Structures are given as structure tokens and as C-alpha cells.
Amino acid sequence: MQPKSTNDGETTSFLNRDHIKETARRKGMTYLLLANLFVFTMSMLTLICAVYSQRSQSTYSAARLMDEFGVFSPAMNVVEYKEVEFKLPSPVNTSKYVGVSQDVNNAWLDIAYVPDQMVSVDDFPKLKKPMDSVKVKDPKSDETGYRVGLEVFHQLQCLNLLRMATYPEHYTKLQSDETSKPEETDANSSQDHCVEVLRTKLMCASDVSVFTYHAMPGQQAPMPDYDSKHVCRNFDKIKQWATDNAMPAL
Incomplete structure (x- = not known):
């Protein structure tokens, strides 16, 4: 066998160096890709955790508590929270819930007189x-459970x-709820x-x-400002759930 020439050895050496460089470059690209994938994965996990945490705190905190x-x-998982700024109408009698009129009566009927709901036997x-x-049968599902009402x-x-008691000349008969007929009641007992x-x-x-509190022109004492921010439960959503799950009247 003839010995390899010097040129052949140099060529092999160059090829080896090129191979080593290419291998190192590929490894570097692989590590960079893995690093980017790791950063992306961690970012997505952080985002998912943040969204889940926010959802959990806003939607299910009442149920957890x-x-x-x-x-x-039965409505505990329906509760959601939101920021609400209280704004008292000025003058206050411009509120649709204040005063004496059929429109005021209808406004109260809309928010206060919602039928009962049902809790399952389980x-x-x-x-x-x-x-x-007392039990009740759900007309939609034909399931029998127990009659309940939401405290709100x-x-x-x-x-x-x-409110009606403040206008005795107009509301001569007090009615406690939509299911009872207007009749004379022990007014003091009901109010108490x-x-x-x-x-x-x-x-x-x-x-x-x-x-x-704020200073007001012509007023000696500062006046309270009741237009303040509050964290409130979403009443409309609770009322909608109660309406959707309403039971027949007693």
C-alpha cells in the first residue's frame, strides 16, 4: 500500500475541520431553537395561568368562599364581580326607583319580584x-327538587x-310579594x-x-361625595339566571 501524500492529509484535515464547524453550527442552532421553544412555552404557560387566575378570581371566587x-x-357559580361607580341622581327623585307612579312600581316589579328556583335532591x-x-317539580326537566328563593x-x-310605607296616602294596602294579594297587614310588623x-x-x-368630602360654596361644613367606586356582583347576570331557572308560583 502506498503512503498517503501530504496533499491528501491536508485535504482530510480541512474536511475534518469543516465537519467539526458544521456540527458545532448545527448544535448551536439546535440549542437556540430549544431555548426559543422553552421561552415560548414558559410564556404561554404564564399567560394561561394569568387568564385562569383572573377567571377564577372574578367568576368563581364567590363559590370558593x-x-x-x-x-x-344553586347560583354560586353564576356570581361575577365588576367595578361600579355609584352615582346618586341629582335631584334624587329623578331615579326610576323613587317616588309614586306606575312606572316606579313597574321598575320595582322588574328587579325585586322574581319567581323561586329549585335545588336538586342531591x-x-x-x-x-x-x-x-317544600318540594317543587321543574316543568322543563320534569325533575323534582326543593323550592328555594334567592335572598337578594x-x-x-x-x-x-x-318605600311604599313612606307614602301611606298612596299605598293604603301593603303587599309583601307578587304572590300575595293586596290586603291589610300588620304594617309595623312588616316594616320591622x-x-x-x-x-x-x-x-x-x-x-x-x-x-x-368637598368644600361647597355657601356651606359651612364640607359635603360628602357619595359618587364612589365599588366592587359589585353582577346583578343582571344573577337575575337572568334566576329567571331562566324560575319555578311555578306557589
């Missing part, structure tokens, strides 16, 4: 109520009763009941939003 304290409601023990509570509508009915219901609710909610 109620679960933590062992309190159940979920009812979560309420920790007697099993001989009871509280609004109470507030409406107190509603005062206690609303007191309990307000203290339970204990709104910690704040209002400020």
Missing part, C-alpha cells in the same frame, strides 16, 4: 335544612315595602321585619368602599 364556609347556593343536604321542606330578591322586596332584614344584610356585607 362559600365552599370554604360550607354555604351552598344538593339539598348542603343547605342543612329539614328534609320535609327578598331583600329588594323589603326595600320596596319600606324588613328593617331587620336589611340591617342584617348591610352589616353582613360591610361595604368598605370610601367616600370623600
Whole structure:
């Protein structure tokens, strides 16, 4: 066998160096690609976690909190929160919920007088109520469960009763809800009941939003500014759920 020439050795050496460079370049590209994929994956995971966390906090925080304290409601997963700025109308009697007229009555009927709902037989023990509570059949599903009402509508009915009580010359007969016929009632007892219901609710909610004070021309004392921001439950969504899941009247 003849020995390789010097030129052949140099050629082989150059080829080896080129191969090493190409291999190193490919490895570098592979590492760069993997690094980019890692960064992209982590970014997507961060985004997904952020979206899920925001959704969880805004949509399901009420359900988690109620679960933590062992309190159940069929509407607990419907609760959403939103920022609302309270703006008292000026003058206040321009509110559609204030005063005496058929339009005012209709406005209260719209927000306060919603039919009852149903809790399934399986979920009812979560309420920790007697099993001989009144049952109802859902006309849509033909399922039998237990009749329940959402407290928000009871509280609004109470507030409406107190509104009517401030106009005794107009509302000579107080009606506690849409299912009862207008009749003479123990007005003081009904009003006391509603005062206690609303007191309990307000203290339970204990709104910690704040209002400020401002100097007003011609006024010695500063005046409170009640146009303040609050975190509120989405009433319209709760009312829609209650309407969609309404049971026949008693």
C-alpha cells in the first residue's frame, strides 16, 4: 500500500475541520431553537395561568368562599364581580326607583319580584335544612327538587315595602310579594321585619368602599361625595339566571 501524500492529509484535515464547524453550527442552532421553544412555552404557560387566575378570581371566587364556609347556593357559580361607580341622581327623585307612579312600581316589579328556583335532591343536604321542606317539580326537566328563593330578591322586596310605607296616602294596602294579594297587614310588623332584614344584610356585607368630602360654596361644613367606586356582583347576570331557572308560583 502506498503512503498517503501530504496533499491528501491536508485535504482530510480541512474536511475534518469543516465537519467539526458544521456540527458545532448545527448544535448551536439546535440549542437556540430549544431555548426559543422553552421561552415560548414558559410564556404561554404564564399567560394561561394569568387568564385562569383572573377567571377564577372574578367568576368563581364567590363559590370558593362559600365552599370554604360550607354555604351552598344553586347560583354560586353564576356570581361575577365588576367595578361600579355609584352615582346618586341629582335631584334624587329623578331615579326610576323613587317616588309614586306606575312606572316606579313597574321598575320595582322588574328587579325585586322574581319567581323561586329549585335545588336538586342531591344538593339539598348542603343547605342543612329539614328534609320535609317544600318540594317543587321543574316543568322543563320534569325533575323534582326543593323550592328555594334567592335572598337578594327578598331583600329588594323589603326595600320596596319600606318605600311604599313612606307614602301611606298612596299605598293604603301593603303587599309583601307578587304572590300575595293586596290586603291589610300588620304594617309595623312588616316594616320591622324588613328593617331587620336589611340591617342584617348591610352589616353582613360591610361595604368598605370610601367616600370623600368637598368644600361647597355657601356651606359651612364640607359635603360628602357619595359618587364612589365599588366592587359589585353582577346583578343582571344573577337575575337572568334566576329567571331562566324560575319555578311555578306557589
